[in-house]
Amino acid sequence: METSATPWIEADLIIKGASEVLTCKADGRDNEGRLSVGRINDGAVASREGRIVWVGTESALMEEVRLMRGGEMLDADGRVVMPGLVECHSHLAWAGDRADEFQMRVAGATYQQVQEAGGGIASTVESTRKAPDEVLRAHARRRLDRFMRYGVTTVEAKSGYGLSLDQEIRLLEVYRDVALAHPVDVVPTLLGAHVVPVEYTERADDYVKLVCKKMIPQAAKKKLARFNDAFCERGAFTVEQCRRVLEAGLEEGLLPKLHADQLSYMGGTEMASELGAVSVDHLDHAADAGIAALTSVAGGKRAPIAVLLPGATFFLGEGGYAPARKMIDAGVRVALSTDFNPGSSPTQNLWLMATMGCSQLRMTAEEVIRAITIEAAAALALDDEVGSLEVGKKADILILDYSRGAQIPYRYGMNPVWRVYKDGKRVVKRDNPGEG
Numbered sequence: 001m002e003t004s005a006t007p008w009i010e011a012d013l014i015i016k017g018a019s020e021v022l023t024c025k026a027d028g029r030d031n032e033g034r035l036s037v038g039r040i041n042d043g044a045v046a047s048r049e050g051r052i053v054w055v056g057t058e059s060a061l062m063e064e065v066r067l068m069r070g071g072e073m074l075d076a077d078g079r080v081v082m083p084g085l086v087e088c089h090s091h092l093a094w095a096g097d098r099a100d101e102f103q104m105r106v107a108g109a110t111y112q113q114v115q116e117a118g119g120g121i122a123s124t125v126e127s128t129r130k131a132p133d134e135v136l137r138a139h140a141r142r143r144l145d146r147f148m149r150y151g152v153t154t155v156e157a158k159s160g161y162g163l164s165l166d167q168e169i170r171l172l173e174v175y176r177d178v179a180l181a182h183p184v185d186v187v188p189t190l191l192g193a194h195v196v197p198v199e200y201t202e203r204a205d206d207y208v209k210l211v212c213k214k215m216i217p218q219a220a221k222k223k224l225a226r227f228n229d230a231f232c233e234r235g236a237f238t239v240e241q242c243r244r245v246l247e248a249g250l251e252e253g254l255l256p257k258l259h260a261d262q263l264s265y266m267g268g269t270e271m272a273s274e275l276g277a278v279s280v281d282h283l284d285h286a287a288d289a290g291i292a293a294l295t296s297v298a299g300g301k302r303a304p305i306a307v308l309l310p311g312a313t314f315f316l317g318e319g320g321y322a323p324a325r326k327m328i329d330a331g332v333r334v335a336l337s338t339d340f341n342p343g344s345s346p347t348q349n350l351w352l353m354a355t356m357g358c359s360q361l362r363m364t365a366e367e368v369i370r371a372i373t374i375e376a377a378a379a380l381a382l383d384d385e386v387g388s389l390e391v392g393k394k395a396d397i398l399i400l401d402y403s404r405g406a407q408i409p410y411r412y413g414m415n416p417v418w419r420v421y422k423d424g425k426r427v428v429k430r431d432n433p434g435e436g
């Protein structure tokens with residue numbers, strides 16, 4: 001009888017005993033052809049040197065995978081195992097607080113009225129400009145720690161509260177410096193065109209010129225940003241101004257994103273899709289033409305991901321959740337994010353967005369779980385690296401204190417994280433997740 005050497009896969013981390021491993025593969029589909037999470041019952045995952053080397057059932061594990069000397073074997077003991085979450089739209093570094101403005105809105109003022117009265121983004125710009133680098137770095141670090149405890153292993157971070165050449169570059173440098181010493185991957189985005197700063201009142205086009213001719217080239221030259229974003233809204237920038245900004249970014253190799261159709265319909269979604277944006281975000285007031293644009297593929301690139309931010313809609317309390325069902329049924333790929341920022345969404349709880357995805361946007365559990373993992377990774381053009389448990393990807397792995405994936409959107413407002421592994425190393429250990 002011929003014998004052949006057993007092709008052992010060597011691993012330095014094995015997580016076994018999962019009630020369900022949610023793989024979240026990009027093209028995972030159910031029997032009816034709908035995008036699905038992909039679930040392995042009684043599953044296990046193995047990694048080596050920070051990369052996933054094996055995913056499968058526990059019964060196959062013992063025959064196929066061997067733990068290397070000094071490696072770690074962990075029993076998930078009937079818990080859910082899934083990829084680290086991807087937070088694909090956040091405003092991470094800013095100073096100050098807008099709790100009083102929230103109360104003005106509770107008393108009846110709209111978000112835009114507060115902005116017109118000199119509050120809103122301008123007030124955060126004022127506090128942020130005054131904050132020393134070290135304070136901004138400390139805020140960013142603490143917020144990354146908090147995201148990590150919520151199971152987020154990749155965070156997109158926008159500038160946008162500096163609004164001058166030096167201040168915007170400074171915010172991006174804060175991200176670069178903090179990312180160097182933090183386990184969470186930080187993906188920087190220049191948002192120079194957030195609003196027109198006070199010094200440029202009535203001179204919006206001059207400010208756009210500054211963004212296009214100075215900020216974008218400098219951010220690109222110093223390799224401080226991967227994406228280039230703008231806020232297309234009344235009181236911020238017109239579709240044409242945003243087009244100039246995104247085109248200037250493309251010339252410098254920065255990938256376009258856009259805040260579009262958040263408070264009113266502007267048509268930014270159509271413009272950004274035409275330019276091949278990687279994502280278009282907010283979309284509460286997107287029109288049918290915008291939804292159609294999100295399914296079309298521009299210049300050989302794939303269609304943009306729709307990043308929906310139900311936390312901002314919820315917190316503004318002005319109604320008008322994004323037409324998620326219509327989008328998904330039209331074939332649009334949808335991601336969810338917190339939009340973490342001091343004005344419209346001061347939360348870092350991405351799990352809560354999954355619940356809002358179900359209860360407010362009428363997305364299914366499968367859709368919202370994908371929306372905070374693989375679709376969010378696609379919204380950062382990082383879906384080859386993170387967002388799913390597949391061989392070759394980063395070993396960014398969560399173990400939740402739940403026994404079924406369906407509990408993820410159902411048990412709401414809490415943090416289900418029991419363990420977080422980033423690049424195959426344990427970075428969070430919470431033994432009583434129910435306690436907050």
Ligand code: NIG
Pocket residue numbers: 120121124231259262312339341342343344345
């Ligand atoms: O994504 N829409 C524009 N920017 C943020 C709000 C920023 C703020 O209010 O400070 C958003 O909702």
Ligand code: FE
Pocket residue numbers: 089091259339341
């Ligand atoms: Fe935003």
